[in-house]
Amino acid sequence: MAENVRTAMLLRECFEVLREAEEPLPGKEVTRRIAQRVTLSPHELTVINQAGLKRWVSNLRWRTGEATTIGWMTKRDGRWSITEAGVAAMESHDAEQFLVEMNRRYKDILRHRKTAVDQLGEDARKLARVLAVVDAGSWLTYHDLATLTNLPAQHVPHFLAQASPALPGSQRVLTNDGTVPPDRLLSFTFRGGDMQRRLAAEGIEFDDDGRASEAQRISTDELAERLIEVGGDSEQSATTRAWVIRGSSVDGRNLVPGWLTGGFASLAGTKLRPIAPPVPLDDLKTIVDEDYQGLPHATRAGKLAEFDAFCNRMREGDYVLTLSQGSTYLGRITSAADHVESEDKRSNLRRQVQWFNADQPVPYTKLPNPLPVRLASTADVVDLTADLATIERLLVDLDIDIDETAPADHAAVEFRAIEDDLAEQVMMSRDWLRELADLLRERRQMIFYGPPGTGKTYLARELAGYLAADPSQVKLVQFHPSYTYEDFFQGFRPVQGKDGQLRFDLHHGPFSRLVTAAQQHPSDPYFLIIDEINRANLAKVFGELYFLLEYREQPVSLLYSAQDEDTFRLPDNVFIIGTMNTTDRSIALVDAAMRRRFAFVELHPAQPPTAGLLRAWLARLDDEGKLAHHRDAADLLDVLNERIPDRDLAIGPSFLMKEPIYQRADGLRRVWESDILPLLAEHHYGSPPEVLDQYRLDALYKAIGGAQGESTP
Known part of the structure; x- marks a missing residue:
């Protein structure tokens, strides 16, 4: 265009x-x-x-x-x-080919990084433990790091490269010959700078060929000894975070101008005794309970969460945002937390901050989604780590010289183009499938509805599998009357601990796990297929998630959140496809709120793309030499559906789209007697048995003028 x-x-x-x-x-x-x-x-x-x-x-x-x-x-x-x-x-390459080839190579690297993240999983914390004991002036190789952590060597470089910002100490990981890794293997934190000069400033010596001094390479044995010295599970969280710290109204005063000129951010801690951060959470809880004993329990819990975040969870390099008079300021934390005695008791807990845009504030109304909603929280400290990519992109747009490269995994979500291979697989029009994909991308929630046997679940699985880059990005669940929010999203389950005591742990259901994976790879589409979506009590199963289906940019507090301010957003790259059987009268229980949140697509034997599907499938079977009997099956099905008075009770073609039926002379009768007639008998429950005679094969063969098992002339 x-x-x-x-x-x-x-x-x-x-x-x-x-x-x-x-x-x-x-x-x-x-x-x-x-x-x-x-x-x-x-x-x-x-x-x-x-x-x-x-x-x-x-x-x-x-x-x-x-x-x-x-x-x-x-x-x-x-x-x-x-x-x-x-x-x-x-x-x-010419200009167009140049861009195509660049996109191909870039996606290959992203695929390697995604594989590395998926393969390493929780074990990646081992990398942070090792890097934490590598001092400035020392270096190690990717191979050393893989050996010490017992992780696949091919995944370690790509895992470190995808970290944004980098794991502390990862700049000291060099190639096996001691040279600085290429830019594609550097984290976004370090990309854009002269890494050799940076490491030289730390004390590492390089020869004329750019190789680091072998004498400064720390051996794996020495690293292992250091790990033993620091003890078991001592690693710090290795992911840089982002935070909102509110200072525009602290006991009636706007502290933000002072923060900008003084280069810091603070919390009041008005009644908090002098402390030396970091403070273990249990000790901090005791202090807060004693110093704020006059406050309600919920208020004390909120204070504890804020003090814990400010003193213990934040660290140098984290991003911080604050609001003042409709303007937003961004910075980066540059010091540990400290307790000072401020005269007015409004800023006792402080951290030094490098403010990036003190002279260039961003109007609150100009912030990219979802930041305006996230900053609207009433808490003094809010974790914004889930929106780290949005913040980094905002810094780039502001021309703030931190790193000019983009977060690699936050490109716009795009579907794979629908081509003839999918159309041939599902035997439906490519144009219709493309319209279907466009509708799903636009609405993000879709329901296939229709009589049984119309291929609703099959189409949902094939479409999602085709659009997803990896099978792990598609999850299928089936609703039923006893299905609950705790089964679907999250809830507490009893677990027996090692000491034999029973405790309750928060269990994450299939939707929660899918959302977590989607948040880690926001450029990839993830699909949840809900089979028989109308069989469950939808309001009970979705709970507060109901709201997010329509307002994805808005955060909500989850039912089992530890704190009231814990918020959850449904990522834009999560797509939901439901299936609904119209013969099940529970469809009437689907309320207007749910109907408004989903796009509905009907699959019915009397209209495209389902109409004529069986006839086309039989033609393909005949071309393959596998159609020995029952060439008139499509005609029989058409006559059957004409005789069924209720449109929603029609019989779909998938009952008859099974190759063994057409290998046996009695194949069609078998499926008719065991699948189709019992279904129709259920629909006519309470009616005289003779009502089924019009649906039997003998009657239908007479209607089409053919003999049983033979082709209609």
Whole structure:
């Protein structure tokens, strides 16, 4: 479309500028030279933020970040340069092919990273333990790290690369020959800088070939001894977090201006005795209960959560956001927590903060979703880690020089294009399937409804499996009358501990586990298939999740949240496909609220794409030489459905889409007697037995003028 940013052309011009340059160029100089060579459209020149960033520049930054990831260019200390691999790619591809090949390589790297995350799972915490004991001035290799953690060596580099920001100490992991890893294996925290110079500043010596001194390589034996010294499970959480700290109204005063000029953030702790953070949670609870004993239990619990987050869970490098008079300020924590005696008792607990945009605040109304809703929380401290990618992208859009590369795993969610292979598999029109995929992408929740045998569950599984990048991204559950919220999402279950005592642990159901996986890979679509969705009490099963089906950007407090302020959002990359049997009268129990939240797609034997499906399937079976009997099965089914008075009680073609039926002379009668007639008898319960005579094979054969088991002339 004409309104799109011309990515392929602009990217190619960028690489031409870099190839012609005799030395690395500042990023702004690159975009200036491109603007001199290209006539930019009004759409591309649109300013998209308060800092005056133009749409085409923002787009180019993201795409050159991907080029950096695959090794075609580098961004170091704000200067861009092309690599030999980038030059070779330019010589091998035109502009469009260049972009296609870059996308292919980039997705391959993302796939490797996703595999690494999936394979390592909880064991990845071992990496943080080892890196925590590698001092500045020392280094180790990926192989050393894999050996010490007993993790697959091929996954370790990709796992470290996907961390944003990096695991503390991971900059000291070098290649086996002691050289700095290529940019594609560096975390986003370090990408964009001169890693060799950074490590030299830490004391590591490099020779003329860029190899680190072997004498400074820490041996695996020494690392193992250090791990023993620090003891068992001592690792700190290795994921950088993001937080809201509220300071615009602390006992009636706005402290934020003082934070910005003083370079810190604080909590009041008005009644809190002097403490030396970090403080073990049990000790902190005792202190809060004693110092705030006059407050209700729920209020004390909230205070404990805020003090614990500020003193214990935050750490250097975490992002922090705050609001003041409708403006948003972003920064990064640069110190441990400290207790000071402020005169007015309004800022006793403090952390030093590097504020990025003290002179360039972002209007609250201009924040990207879901930040406005998240910042609307009334708590003094709110964990925003789930929205880390949104915050990092906002920093890039503000032209704040932290790292110009994008979070690699937060591209827009896109479905795989529907092609002929899926259409042939499900024997439905490709255009119809494409419309179906577009509807699902737009609405995110969809229900296939219709009589039994119309292929609702089959289509849901095939469609989700085709659109998902990996089978692990599709989960199927079946609802039934006793299914509950605790089964579906989360609830407490009794568990016997090692000491023999019974305790209750929070158990996460299939939907909760799927959402957790989707949050870790926000660029990949995840699908939940709910078979027989109308068989359960939907209001009871979904609970507060009902709200999120319509308002995904809004957070809600979960039923079993530890604190009232714990919030949960349903990610945009989670899609739900339900199936509903119209012969089950419980469909009447589906209320208007649920109907409004789902797009409904009917599958009925009398209308496309189901109409004619059996006849087409039989033609394919005949072409394969597997149709020995019952060539008139489709005609029989058509006559049967014409005789059924209730449209919702029609019989779908999948009852007859089984190859063994057509290998035996009595195959059709068997399925008729065992599957179809009993179903019709149930529908006519209480009626005279003779009512079924019109549905029997003998009567139907007479209607089509054919003999049993033979073809109709």
